[in-house]
Amino acid sequence: MKIDIKEMDEYLVKLLRTVGDNLVVDSAKDKSVDTKSSRIDLVTNFDKSTEKWLVGEIKKKYPDSTIVSEEGYGDVVNDMSGLVFFVDPIDGTMNFVKRRDDFASMIGVYLDGKPFLGAIIDVVKSEIYHGGPDYGIFRNEEEVTSPKNQSLPEGLVDISWPMVMADKFNSQAVVKKSSGLRIYGSAGIIFEHLIFGREVLYMSYLAPWDLAAGRVLCESLGLEVATIDDSPVNMLKSQVVIVGTKKVISEVLRTVKK
Known part of the structure; x- marks a missing residue:
């Protein structure tokens, strides 16, 4: 499967920029909050609505892909063949609910089981970290260099x-x-x-x-x-x-x- 890496990377950044703008506003709103596996495992109406929107947009752009997602709007995926997206609509939901800070939204892309592209938005800082092994890693438009190999x-x-x-x-x-x-x-x-x-x-x-x-x-x-x-x-x-x-x-x- 041949994919335009630059086009997909730009598309992921565009999606997360929209999500980030919306979640900044949503974080100040009243939320419907439920628990999942325990009292510290939260889910809100905004987790669900954000994921539903992301899955829909990805399916429109890449209809042959499969999607693994946290809140159940994706597919049942049993193998990693082809193009697989991983969607986490709000990562750090407890922070989103309690602090309105230190939460993110993330999309990972794998091609035939291998890491292909990733994108994470630090919502409050409005910074997107994105790229992949064959493209480079960027903070917004600035390329990121490898960190020091510390002990x-x-x-x-x-x-x-x-x-x-x-x-x-x-x-x-x-x-x-x-x-x-x-x-x-x-x-x-x-x-x-x-x-x-x-x-x-x-x-x-x-x-x-x-x-x-x-x-x-x-x-x-x-x-x-x-x-x-x-x-x-x-x-x-x-x-x-x-x-x-x-x-x-x-x-x-x-x-x-x-």
Whole structure:
């Protein structure tokens, strides 16, 4: 399948620019808020309406694609053949509801199972991080260079708070070896920090739509994405994922296996 990368990248940026403009306004409105798996797993009417719009627009532009999406407006996808989009309408819904800050919207694109393009908008900052391995990575129009390959003691880490509280996978030992712990509550915001070297590690249980766009951006810039047991990443299931510099991934995998 031959795809015009530049055209698709520009299209993703256009979609997320519209989403970002709308969500800034929506964040100040009254919201219909429900819980999903637990009281800290929220969904709003704006998650649903945003996803429904994105899925509809993508289907109009790329009718032969399949779409994996958080709120159920996409397809049932059983394999990664062809063109597959991953849509996360509001990443960091708790932040969207409680703080009106530090939330994102994300679209990841995979072609025959391989990372192709990714786009993340930091809604409040109105910055879009986008691109892919064969195109380059950009913040709005400015090309992004690869972050320094720092070691664990040199950098800050972001690990999901339930994982740290329960000390799953020796996560507290990982924190103690680092320069400190930061928790933001949005994978999209953390991926932004990783590609600029503000943090050197992200470890969390991620659904496919949480990971897809960030994986494209991070791997394109020389960062690594690994599972907790170092098995191949499966983009069609939720899993514990480690994202970071090459030095950090090696250090953390040794630590979590102890």
